[in-house]
Amino acid sequence: MSGKRNVHYRKIGIYFILFFMAIAIVFPIYWMLLTTFQPTSQATAYPPSLFFKSFSLDKVIEVLLDTSVIKWIFNSFIVALGVVVVNLLISVPAAYSIARYKIKCNTILLFVVLVTQMIPPAIMVVPLFEIFASVGLNNNLLSLILADSILTLPIGTWILIGFFENIPTEIEEAAIMDGASKMMLFYRISLPLTYPAMVTVAILTFFDAWNEYMYAYTFISDQSKWVGTVGVASFMGQFLTDWQAVMASSLIFSILPMLIYIFLRKYIVRGVSEGFAK
Amino acid sequence: MANVSLKGFSKKFKNTVAVDNLNIEIEDKDFAVLVGPSGCGKTTTLRAIAGLEQASAGEIYIGDTLVNDVLPKDRDIAMVFQSYALYPHMTVYDNMAFGLKLKKLPKQEIDNRVQEAAKILDIEPLLQRKPKQLSGGQRQRVAVGRAIVRKPKVFLFDEPLSNLDAKLRVSMRAEISKLHQRLGATIVYVTHDQIEAMTMATKIFVMNHGKLQQSGHPLELYRNPSNKFVAGFIGSPAMNFMDGILKKENGRILFQIGDSKLEVTDSFQDSLQQYLDKDVIFGVRPEDFHIRPLHDEETSFASIKVQVEVIEPLGEESYVHFVLGSEAMIARMRSTEFMKVGDEISLYIDMAKTHFFDKKSSLTIM
Numbered sequence: 001m002s003g004k005r006n007v008h009y010r011k012i013g014i015y016f017i018l019f020f021m022a023i024a025i026v027f028p029i030y031w032m033l034l035t036t037f038q039p040t041s042q043a044t045a046y047p048p049s050l051f052f053k054s055f056s057l058d059k060v061i062e063v064l065l066d067t068s069v070i071k072w073i074f075n076s077f078i079v080a081l082g083v084v085v086v087n088l089l090i091s092v093p094a095a096y097s098i099a100r101y102k103i104k105c106n107t108i109l110l111f112v113v114l115v116t117q118m119i120p121p122a123i124m125v126v127p128l129f130e131i132f133a134s135v136g137l138n139n140n141l142l143s144l145i146l147a148d149s150i151l152t153l154p155i156g157t158w159i160l161i162g163f164f165e166n167i168p169t170e171i172e173e174a175a176i177m178d179g180a181s182k183m184m185l186f187y188r189i190s191l192p193l194t195y196p197a198m199v200t201v202a203i204l205t206f207f208d209a210w211n212e213y214m215y216a217y218t219f220i221s222d223q224s225k226w227v228g229t230v231g232v233a234s235f236m237g238q239f240l241t242d243w244q245a246v247m248a249s250s251l252i253f254s255i256l257p258m259l260i261y262i263f264l265r266k267y268i269v270r271g272v273s274e275g276f277a278k
Numbered sequence: 279m280a281n282v283s284l285k286g287f288s289k290k291f292k293n294t295v296a297v298d299n300l301n302i303e304i305e306d307k308d309f310a311v312l313v314g315p316s317g318c319g320k321t322t323t324l325r326a327i328a329g330l331e332q333a334s335a336g337e338i339y340i341g342d343t344l345v346n347d348v349l350p351k352d353r354d355i356a357m358v359f360q361s362y363a364l365y366p367h368m369t370v371y372d373n374m375a376f377g378l379k380l381k382k383l384p385k386q387e388i389d390n391r392v393q394e395a396a397k398i399l400d401i402e403p404l405l406q407r408k409p410k411q412l413s414g415g416q417r418q419r420v421a422v423g424r425a426i427v428r429k430p431k432v433f434l435f436d437e438p439l440s441n442l443d444a445k446l447r448v449s450m451r452a453e454i455s456k457l458h459q460r461l462g463a464t465i466v467y468v469t470h471d472q473i474e475a476m477t478m479a480t481k482i483f484v485m486n487h488g489k490l491q492q493s494g495h496p497l498e499l500y501r502n503p504s505n506k507f508v509a510g511f512i513g514s515p516a517m518n519f520m521d522g523i524l525k526k527e528n529g530r531i532l533f534q535i536g537d538s539k540l541e542v543t544d545s546f547q548d549s550l551q552q553y554l555d556k557d558v559i560f561g562v563r564p565e566d567f568h569i570r571p572l573h574d575e576e577t578s579f580a581s582i583k584v585q586v587e588v589i590e591p592l593g594e595e596s597y598v599h600f601v602l603g604s605e606a607m608i609a610r611m612r613s614t615e616f617m618k619v620g621d622e623i624s625l626y627i628d629m630a631k632t633h634f635f636d637k638k639s640s641l642t643i644m
Contacts, residue, residue, distance in 0.1 A: 170363035173330055174424075178377030179351035192367040 032254075035247040036060060043244045063248040071224060072231035073253055075141060076210055079227055082145035083209035084202045087156045090149070091201065092194070095160030096186055100172075110161075113154045121151055125218050132219060143219045144227065148209040156201040163197035164190060199267040203260060210257055228253040280341035280354075280431040280464055281306045282327060287336035289322050289488075296322040298488040300336070304466060304481065309458050311467045313475040314485035314511070320468045321436055323485070327466060328357050328434050340432060351380075356425035357434040361441065362417045364409040364424075370396075371405040374424045388427075395426040398460070415446045422457070435467040439474060451477055472512050476500070484508050506640040509561050509633055515597060517561045518607040521637070524553050533560050533634075536603040540580035543629045549643055550634060558643065561633035564597070567609035568626045579626040586621045589614055600625075 035043045039056040042049065063069055098106055124147075132143040167190055172180075175189045213229040220226055226234070232253055235245040261268070282304040289297040297319040304310040312320040325331040327338060329350035338345050345353050356377075364373050371392055378388040396402045399419040409417055418438060425433055435454070439447045455478050458465055469475055475482050476496045484491040484499065484507070492504040496512075503509035509517045522535035524542075531550050532539045540560075542550060550558075571579035584607075588599035596614040600607055609625060617623055634643040 168361060168363065170359045170361050171365060174357070174359060174363035175365070175376070176330065177328065177350050177355070177357050178424075178428075179380040184380070189365060 032247045032251055035244055036251050038244075040244055043247075059244045059248045060252070063245055063252065067231075067245075067249070068224065068226070069228075069231055069249050069252055072226050072228045073256070075225060076228040076253070077256070079141055079144045079148065079212075079216075080206045080209040082141070083148040083152060084205050086145060086149040087152050087205045088198060088202060091153055091156040091160055092191070092198065093186075095157050096164050096190060098157075099161050099164035100169075100190075110158075113157060116150075117154045121214060124150070125214060128215070129218060139220055139222050139225060141220070141225060141227075144209075144212070144216055147215045147219065148212050151212070152205045152208045156205055159201055159204075160194065160197055163194045167193050196267055196270060199264065200270065203264055203268055206260065207257055281308075281339075282310075282432055282464060282466060283339045284323070284327070285337045285339070287323065287326065287338060288334050289319070289326060289331060290334045295488055297326075300485075300488075300490055302483055302490060302493065304464060306464055307462055309455070309465045309467065309478055309480045310483060311469060311475040311479035311481070312483045312485060313469055313472055314491075315470060318485040319488040320470075320485050324357075324434055324436055324466060324468045327432070328355060329353050354431040355434055356428045356430040356432075357436065358418075358421045358425050358438045360437040362409075362421040362438075364417060364420055366409050369406050369408055370401065370412070370420050370423075373409070373420055374427050377424070377428050391427040391429070392423075395423040398426065398457070399423050414442050415450065418442065418450060422454070426457075426461070431464065433461075433463050433465045435465065437469050438467075439469070440471070447474075454478060473514055476512065482512075484511060486511075502642075503633065504642055506559060506561070506635040506642075509635070509642070513563055515564045515608045515610065517563050517633070518602075518605070519635075520560050520562075520603055520605045520607075521557060522560055522603070523555065523557055524550055526554055533558070535560065538582050538602070540582070540627060540629065541578065543578050545630065546634065546643075553634075553636075553643065557637045559635040559637055559640070561635060562607075562627055563631065564608045564610035566628040566631045567598075567607075567611070568628065569611065569613070569623075571626045578629050580629050581624055581626050583622055583624055586617055586619055586623060589617065589619060 034050075034052060036059060037055055037057065038052065039054060040059065042053055043059075098110065128143075128147050128150075129138070132138050132140070132147075137143040137146075171193075172185045172189055175185055180188060211229065212227075213233070216227045216230045217233070220230065223234075228249075232246060232249045235242050235249060282302075284300050284302045287297060287300040287302075288295065300319070300323060302310075302323075312323060314320050322331060326333055327340070329345065329348065333346055340353055340355065365376065368376065374392045374395060375388050378391060383391075392405070393402070396405055399422060401416065401419050401423060404412060404416055404420070409420065412420065418441075421438065438454075439450050442450060451474060454465075454467075457463075458478075467474075467478065479496050481493060482496050482499055483493045486507050491511075492499055492508045499508060499512050503512060503517075506519065510519065520535050522533050525532050525534050525539070527539075531542045531547055531554065533542055534540075568579065571581075582602060584600040584602055586598055586600055588597075590597040590599070591614070594612070596611050598609045598611050598614060598617070600609070635641065636643055
């Protein structure tokens with residue numbers, strides 16, 4: 001009996017923690033919606049209200065029409081898409097090679113890849129800025145694509161290595177018997193089997209690039225080339241912050257990743273769990 | 279179709295010798311089974327024939343062609359893997375057609391071959407399914423189908439039945455044997471299951487520790503094993519072995535185990551002379567224990583008294599477990615209704631069918 005009661009208490013404890021975690025995660029989103037969809041007078045009132053008193057789309061329309069938020073989101077999309085493409089073009093063959101062709105320096109190579117994840121991105125800001133400036137890429141979205149790719153490549157490669165290693169070598173051997181060349185083994189056999197993992201890596205990479213702020217703020221000064229994160233932050237001034245504009249632009253900026261997550265979340269869960277389940 | 283021969287074939291993995299100086303000759307249309315325990319080198323040998331492993335030494339011939347440096351696809355062979363190794367992202371049809379497409383055969387020819395193989399294997403309704411939608415037995419058929427469509431000189435099977443349940447294994451065994459007869463193909467089949475080897479093979483190659491122990495027709499190996507390993511590996515339940523000493527009394531050689539003395543038959547009297555007063559290993563198959571001596575003039579029966587420890591009824595026959603000397607033994611008996619666990623019974627050994635092995639070399643004393 002006491003065992004059953006213990007299990008019961010433990011369940012209550014777990015749900016209690018989960019409830020507060022959910023509140024901590026959902027409340028900022030709720031606050032964003034609340035601030036965005038209220039008339040400015042209510043949104044800026046003090047003390048603030050925790051609940052909707054009236055509904056207004058004024059600020060959303062104002063931000064959409066009077067600012068470059070759509071342009072910034074488009075820039076973010078271009079950068080994120082570019083990072084996904086660069087990342088997959090490099091991480092897929094890299095992961096396949098590491099998983100399939102066991103060479104002595106593999107362990108060292110993987111360690112080095114992992115070590116790059118431990119370097120704080122801030123340390124690389126100045127060197128990267130110097131490099132991009134020297135090749136004429138400053139104030140160019142390509143610099144962001146390249147810089148963000150550096151940040152996301154290791155994790156993408158690691159996830160894909162796990163996937164490639166999970167493909168039984170016998171399948172490739174069967175293809176060898178069928179007459180497949182080494183390149184065919186890669187693109188006709190192993191690659192199609194890793195599509196789910198590639199989708200996972202693409203989504204995670206897309207999110208990383210979409211949310212990146214520091215490089216975007218440093219490398220791009222031209223306002224028309226800003227990405228979403230920098231654009232949203234621009235509503236926060238040194239002396240005055242238009243919080244409703246911050247929230248409205250944040251909401252608009254969040255719609256695309258939210259949709260992606262809702263529709264493709266099974267790939268994210270599967271990719272992360274299978275890629276690291278070794 | 280073609281014969282397969284390995285001459286002095288060896289395979290090393292770093293410092294481990296997986297196969298050591300293997301010489302085998304598989305005739306055209308043979309159903310050759312490489313059998314042995316795990317790690318004996320049988321799969322390595324098969325993979326070397328397939329071209330998936332390079333020989334460290336020796337020569338591999340398929341037909342008259344030395345294939346050591348020939349790519350797997352050019353060896354004119356097909357292989358069925360233990361895990362079937364079907365392409366998960368392709369339909370059954372595409373799985374079977376993949377190799378033919380790479381060969382750039384005309385579409386109609388590919389379709390004809392796939393349909394023909396599907397008909398033989400009774401998998402026509404499955405052609406548009408993906409492998410994950412198939413049962414283990416169906417996957418196995420598709421794997422065989424993928425091999426058949428290539429019309430190879432030699433089929434290689436790597437433990438293809440080991441992932442199937444016992445009942446399906448028995449039916450697939452018969453199907454593969456039928457397929458062999460129908461295609462008239464040379465088959466090299468690897469298994470650790472001696473029953474599969476005995477029931478399917480026209481020629482068995484028994485391997486252990488990377489070396490060939492004996493080869494021949496299944497019944498030849500069963501009746502005349504060349505050493506203790508083969509004697510123990512072929513046959514189920516395995517042959518009973520007991521250590522003892524050979525003595526001579528009244529001019530006749532006797533095998534002494536504990537208090538029991540068993541008179542050796544005439545056929546062994548000469549060959550065992552040199553082993554007098556020496557330790558030898560005595561082997562009896564479970565079916566050569568009898569409740570009463572058979573009335574056959576040419577056989578002589580030696581009697582032993584044993585205590586029944588376990589009776590395993592299997593229906594028509596039973597396995598009776600007992601201890602002789604210090605060795606655990608199994609006898610295969612037709613009727614055991616009269617005995618129960620703990621009974622002391624007399625058993626008669628058909629001495630004409632027993633085996634003696636040199637204790638040092640483990641070789642059969644002929």
